[in-house]
Amino acid sequence: MKRLPPVINIGLLAAALLAGSTVGCTVGPRYKRPAAQIPDAWKGERPWQTAAPKDSIPKGVWWQIFHDAELDRLEQELLQASQSLVAAEDRLSQARSQARIASSAYFPTLIADPSGQRQRLSGNRPLAVSPKPVTQDVFTVPFSVSYELDLFGRVRRTLEAANASLQGSAADLENVRLVLTAELAADYFNLRELDREAGVVRQSVEIQQKGLDLVNRRHDGGVANGLEVAQQAALLDSTATQLQLVLQQRAQYEHAIAVLTGKSASAFSLPEAPLDAAPPAIPLGVPSEILERRPDVATSERRMAFENAQIGLAMAAFYPHITLGGSGGWESRDIATLINAPSVFWSVGGDLLQPIFNGGRDRANLAATRAAYDESVANYRESVLVAFQQVEDGLSGLALLNQAAKTQAAAVADSRRALDIANSRYVGGVTTYLDVITAQSALLNNERQATQLLGQQMVTSVYLVKALGGAWDASEIQREQVRPALVQAVQQ
Numbered sequence: 001m002k003r004l005p006p007v008i009n010i011g012l013l014a015a016a017l018l019a020g021s022t023v024g025c026t027v028g029p030r031y032k033r034p035a036a037q038i039p040d041a042w043k044g045e046r047p048w049q050t051a052a053p054k055d056s057i058p059k060g061v062w063w064q065i066f067h068d069a070e071l072d073r074l075e076q077e078l079l080q081a082s083q084s085l086v087a088a089e090d091r092l093s094q095a096r097s098q099a100r101i102a103s104s105a106y107f108p109t110l111i112a113d114p115s116g117q118r119q120r121l122s123g124n125r126p127l128a129v130s131p132k133p134v135t136q137d138v139f140t141v142p143f144s145v146s147y148e149l150d151l152f153g154r155v156r157r158t159l160e161a162a163n164a165s166l167q168g169s170a171a172d173l174e175n176v177r178l179v180l181t182a183e184l185a186a187d188y189f190n191l192r193e194l195d196r197e198a199g200v201v202r203q204s205v206e207i208q209q210k211g212l213d214l215v216n217r218r219h220d221g222g223v224a225n226g227l228e229v230a231q232q233a234a235l236l237d238s239t240a241t242q243l244q245l246v247l248q249q250r251a252q253y254e255h256a257i258a259v260l261t262g263k264s265a266s267a268f269s270l271p272e273a274p275l276d277a278a279p280p281a282i283p284l285g286v287p288s289e290i291l292e293r294r295p296d297v298a299t300s301e302r303r304m305a306f307e308n309a310q311i312g313l314a315m316a317a318f319y320p321h322i323t324l325g326g327s328g329g330w331e332s333r334d335i336a337t338l339i340n341a342p343s344v345f346w347s348v349g350g351d352l353l354q355p356i357f358n359g360g361r362d363r364a365n366l367a368a369t370r371a372a373y374d375e376s377v378a379n380y381r382e383s384v385l386v387a388f389q390q391v392e393d394g395l396s397g398l399a400l401l402n403q404a405a406k407t408q409a410a411a412v413a414d415s416r417r418a419l420d421i422a423n424s425r426y427v428g429g430v431t432t433y434l435d436v437i438t439a440q441s442a443l444l445n446n447e448r449q450a451t452q453l454l455g456q457q458m459v460t461s462v463y464l465v466k467a468l469g470g471a472w473d474a475s476e477i478q479r480e481q482v483r484p485a486l487v488q489a490v491q492q
Helices: 006-021 062-066 069-081 083-106 154-220 226-260 287-293 295-316 361-427 433-467 486-490
Strands: 109-112 115-121 134-149 321-332 344-353
Touching: 062 069, 062 154, 062 433, 069 083, 069 154, 069 226, 083 154, 083 486, 154 226, 154 295, 154 433, 226 433, 287 295, 287 361, 295 361, 361 433
Parallel strands: none
Antiparallel strands: 109 134, 115 134, 134 321, 321 344
């Protein structure tokens, strides 16, 4: 009968053992995602919900919903340069390798340890046939193989835990990406709002400078007094100070954007471009979709699956561990006769390890894993509640800011009209210049408030998209799963 090559024999043995390992039972609870408190509908859906919940948020590039080319460019730079993303990707690679390590237990371990030596045996050695020293060669080509039968699911639970950890790392990577891109978008819109606010303050400086020129001319003509000149000069100086403070805030956001995009703050700058946008209509789905769309919730859910598998591992410790083993090879004093039948040696056997008494260690370990699982359930339910809170915060924030922006626009129009009236009355000698100063201050404050409200609307929109998960879906992490493959039987 023709003998199969050793590698084929190993592959057939591995296939048989892999098939046999699936026959045993798997002790421990089967994982099922625990229920969480989910509302039937959003409190503040209208007018922000659209008919097609996810269609308007671009997959993977959610910031494109704002239609800002500069923001798109910065986000791409962040994705390419962020060291936090690099670290998260490395953690994912580590988790993938750990899952592959766990899957290796499905296959037998084969070790070869060939050796050759020349030795001299003492003539006075015990049990020597002749009292003469013996010099001889010894050549050995030994092999040993061992395999643990997974009768109670210890190996399967180990791989299950490793895959849950792997998928949790994949969700964590997506959460890091979502947090960073949202932070960049929020910083960007805050910066653009300050650009617009700086323009408002500069315009007020120009208006107040014209007012000071008018008062000076009237003072020179003996119509205005020195008090009015001093009051207008003080207002102008105060407004100029406000401009510098706005620019100082802008510089801080510019520096933050530089770091997020992987650049030195000293070598990075963004030209001023006043915010000229409106908050986009952000589509919503039903609340239950949050469980699938939030990567941080997915991370918590995968943590529960990991802890559930740990319970199974702790329970498997109460059952026997059965290991099959064997060794064999060739041994000869002459290398010419090394590979022949008389030189063959072998042994086969098995080992059963059954814990009997260990001071309650296994029982305590099982209790600890159950407590860890209960903790992960509590953390998961808390993360779900926080997710719903953040969405509701965004919805109510946008609705209220929308109303505030409308009334503030009316306040700006009223302030402009009041300033025109105050100027006319002052020039006509009906009132003092204090009314003009008051009207100028009110106009500046109202215009700045209107600009700040627009910036808050844009930033709140960013955080609402973030709270919705940025169009991510938990199904994306399912491909991050390691399964045992027969090719591993012949891999190191």
